[in-house]
Amino acid sequence: MLQFMKGGAASVEDVRGEYNAIAATPGFSYENLGHYGWHRPDADEIDHARQARAGLDRAQELVAADPTGTIQPETPPEEGCHMLILDEILYAANRELIEPAAVTELITDKSPGLELVLTGGHEEPTYVLEQADLVTNVRKQQHPIEDGQAARKGTEY
Secondary structure, X not given: OEEOOEOOXXXXXXXXXXXXXXXXXXXXXXXXXXXXXXXXXXOOHHHHHHHHHHHHHHHHHHHOOOOOOOOOOOOOHHHOOOEEEEEOHHHHHHOOOOOHHHHHHHHHHOOOOOEEEEOOOOXXXXXXXXXXXXXXXXXXXXXXXXXXXXXXXXXXX
């Protein structure tokens, strides 16, 4: 998993549960190319755009890591990456920190054996609908935050 942004948390300790789950999953690794606090009104957009671009560059490297398309669904996991999760890349594109066209290029450039998962955003990613094999929308129906309750450690973060 390559993470583009994590917002609203003051530090990695505030989302340690997510990283503990990753560490406990065999064959799963992550890189974080962003920093905490991306949702603050005083955020430095130039720095965020630079970090998002670095994340996009890294995603392009990972997608290109199997240029011959030799990794197929039946390839043993130890012989290659079968799934690449680009966490919050759609949110970075929606905020114009990276170009949406660059996101669609990742989809068209990937090998057939690579499952590419794009997450994030509060807006429909219309720019990827033609290239994507599967699009889902996970959203809340009801949440205690609507009644003034703060985000809960261990649940929301």
